[in-house]
Amino acid sequence: MSFNLGIRYEVETAVDVPNKDFVGFDHRTGEMVLPANVSGRQRIEAFYRDVRPDIKLRFDPHDKMYDADRNNFSPRFGFAYQLHRRMVVRGGFGIFYTGPQVSWIVATDFAPNTLRPIWTGDQVRPVIVLPDGSEIPTGYNPEGSGGPEATVRYPAPLTIFPIYTRDFPYARNHQWLLSWQTQVTNTLMVEAQYLGSRTNHLLGFTNTNTALDPAPGAVQSRLPYPSFARLQGLTMGMDGWFNGLALKAEKRASRGLSFLASYTWSQALDTGSTVEAAPLWTDPRKWWETAKGPSTYDAPHRFVLSYQYELPVGRGRSFGSSLSPVLDHVLGGWGVRGITFFQTGFAYDPSVSIARANICAAACSARADRVADGNIPKDVRTANGLSSDTNVAFWDYNAFVLPPLTAPRLGNAGRGVLRGPGLNNWDLGVFKNFRVREWGSLEFRYEMFNAWNHAQFIAPSSSLESRATFGKITSTQPPRISQFVLKLSF
Template sequence: MRNDQGDVKIDYTLSAHDSIMARYSQGEAADATPKTPIAITFPGTNSYPFKGIALNWVHTFSPRIVNEARGGWSRVRWVQSIPQDTTGVFGTNGNSIVGINAAQPYPGFALQDFSNSQAISGQSASNQTYYTNFGTFGGGSSLIDNTFTYGDDLSLQLNKHNVKVGVEILRYQQNNFYPGNDGVMGRIQYAGAFTGSNVADFVTNNIYYAGIAGDVGRSGQRQYRDAAFIQDDWKVTSNLTLNLGMRYEFDQPIYEVNNKQGNVDLTTGVYYEAGAAGAAAAFGDARALYHPTYTNFMPRVGFSYQPKPRMVIRGGYGITNYLEGTGANLRLNFNPPFQPAYTYTAVAASATSAGTPLTVQTAIPTDVSGSLSSNTYRAWDKHLKPAFIQEFTLSTEYQLDNKTSVVLGYVGQTGQHLIDARAGNQLTAPGTTAPYATLVGQNGSVVVTETESMMNYNAAQLQMRRRQSNGLEYQINYTFAKAMTNNPGFFGTASVNGASPYWQNGYNGHADYGPSGFDTRHNMSATAVYALPFGHGKQFGGNSNWLVNEVAGGWKITGTAMAYSGLPVTITGPNSTSVNNKTARANHYQHLKIANRTLNNWFGTDNTVNHPVPIKTVTNGVTITKTINGCTTTSAQSYGCAYGPTTGNEFGSAAVGTERAPGYEQIDLTAGKAFTIYHEQALEFRADFFNAFNIASYKNPDNGIADSNFGQISDVRSPQRQIQFSLHYAF
């Protein structure tokens, strides 16, 4: 990895009333190409160059009136995951060498995927033989972002009022090529759908899933974000200050500079390209293909009140609006024919059918052109809105003595119009006609981006702070909180087995309401700094000689500690429905009683429960036997299971985040001192101990009840102990 950065800055005073600043920044980050002994994997290289200019001019009209004007430009270029053939065995003829009849823009050959990431309805992942993937899907993406910033702030001091008004204009230019999850080289997947083993499917040339995207180059999306604000800090009395403000912002609907994007009218099911006849009538904006929002008013109110010398009460309320980002492949410029894509999902073999597998020779089309029809479309709700976030705080700080204070506070937040992704072509009931069957077919996909999600957060916070006294200072923070939502966002929550970004039932978002991915009931952190009382000018060793003082005097110890309770776990299960939904949860029958908990079985092995209830009869006379959590579920009914697979065309009854993962603990320590050499010259020594006691804090357990490793924890969230020594010369 190489990362070079540099800045040039000029500050110049033009006159007693004017000063200017100019800065130019440039950076280049790139990865070295790793070497592979056998060219069956093709590592990607990355490059991230950056350039930026910032300008600032401050003009003082008078001691009470000051104006600040600013402008800037930044350019980020992101070229990521470009495959490299490090041994030169395959080059750009790799597909033909291994028998795949498809052109290729990069060296290597199409990805041979054994992960079974394309879930097979009703099939247990425990039946799969996992094998290392090889080849490359050619997921190289190319992004150029230009951001232009213009702003002006005017500050006026008027008796008891400190007023600030300003405007801000942001211009976004995003030129992006993203080939999706299947890439421009293509993905060929073996899922055990025909022999029961993905390796056996590979040997017998039976492919379950194939996909590839067209190599069409960048599209260019554009947007202005304009805002104006006024803020008044009003000193009402000597012990009461009010903060009153209002901000208004307009987010221009995002459009493609050459009209290379399209949208589906969710009411009529008609697909429109930008600028086409009827697009303005259908969406309100013929280029962006969704309505603008003109109601982004954001009031701010706050106060600080000191009823007595040792106590301060603070509170505030504010509204924030912002248009959330989404995954690149949910953008409207990713629609055909502007970003053509081909996908094929086979029908798995059954007792009465051999299924519909593809072969390597026929899996990927030889041409993925703009005229290729697609069974997947992206759609944005024509009434897409910026997120509407309200936040309210109330706290009191009390000074126990001249060195110690305590803060007790409440923080609350609610959010509406949050982004969610929905399976738009989901059937309303098994056997019904799909809503957009005429556009994408009965089993096709319309991925809808809408703003129908919500969240809320409530927290009590306690803080104790001790200012430096006798060489010791510290701060302790504790939060008791609850965060709830019905959608984790398109990217979910990293390293958390939480809810899917898609609702299980696209017509009932409330059923996905539960703890957010980062919901922690208890969260504590602490920092402390202690200057050891030994050495010249200290309590002990004040008369020690030079050598003793240099060795033992002037040391400072710093410590940080953090601990929080476990993150939520959502129990998922095989998808037994036939309604085109994108995620599935297990059935939840009763409270999970955990006993004999280990890392190999985080949910325990106890098969007794407080209130046994029978499991529903399996439909169509099919008998399912599955050992889960130490209990066995069979045909008609069984007792003792907290969770089980769904049986037939039903949604899993398990809610989001019903179980919890292990908590987290970490303590870091630092010791250091400065060794004086001559006058102001010194050597500063420092020793850092990260996770000093090597505490293992574990990640979430596997959460799929049909997985052979259900309930097992195989990795840690915490870093291993790391010790770092450093020496700095100060002069």
């Protein structure tokens, strides 16, 4: 038996945003929090004093968006135990950390630095037209007092992407593995693995400017901070889970045959598979609890087989070993190779208009009520899954009930309750090798991708707002593609 123990400690300092162009938000006071040395501070103060006095600013002495996470100790452990000369058991555990993605940290195209105005009018006296259609007068000078025309107000709610807290823990991933491996023959090995992981503090957006309860009518006045459209802040609050069984058989080349076969049975869950998707399944009262569901990349079953077989025909082989050089060039050196791939479909969310919940201005999601499974069994679907009949689709529209626009509510449909089309693909090729005197070789190949021309369906629309298109498959991956290849090696 052998062991390995270790620990890693690494400090990833906070991102230094150019010109200190970042913003925070204090939910207790409703203030936007900016660094004291933010670029253009005078212009920012003038704008919010003269044009948006309803929004309060506070300047903070910190010059970084968040405090670096400095307690990221990463222990590692592994072992290997040889049961006998052809069988080994291995295992391991480790903790790993990842800091926030820099591209999201330095996004500064929203308030307080930018309001996304549209410039109109002539080049001498242009008028700034803001997103809600209101105008800032041409006489307004953000560097000065603003003059009498500065009484105009820009009433459109702002959008900001703040960091919510200075305590910004980095993503922590626990990984573990237990495997059993045995050598069946001198050229054949089989292996079984259990793999798992648990991830905390994944980066995601969270819109905290949402009304607690659905209601009809205008939503802006019911938001906790009505001066803002959304407070879509970055937070390390998402979680992920993975558990899987992986089986593998590998045969090294002997008698012209080699292959690698692998099968995975797994489940991947999370509270948001991407940074942008994080706020879309948050309940104002339960937050992440109602966001847990299958990951967008979750595929419970996956089988891949790659193989190559050199036909035993030709000089020096089992058949035709005495062929003449001319016949050997014609009959010898042929082989076949390919990759076969099967996979169950990915998880998809049934989507509806946010007006059916009416709890936010943007960056949230509404849910339908789920009254049945929603996935139509394969034997019920049409032979190829394509139909113009509104009653025939890949998913069942009648499995969901839409909350009425006149009486908004939060539905009970969860994330990832729909399964898309699976994959069934064969890539095949025929090859032949030629010797080119003493200095090289020439390989001829004929290759087919999607050899059987099997229809690989692209997932249908999951929008319940359109019964005509919901669940209908309207497109496929490319059909069979063939190509000839010549490769000279020297």
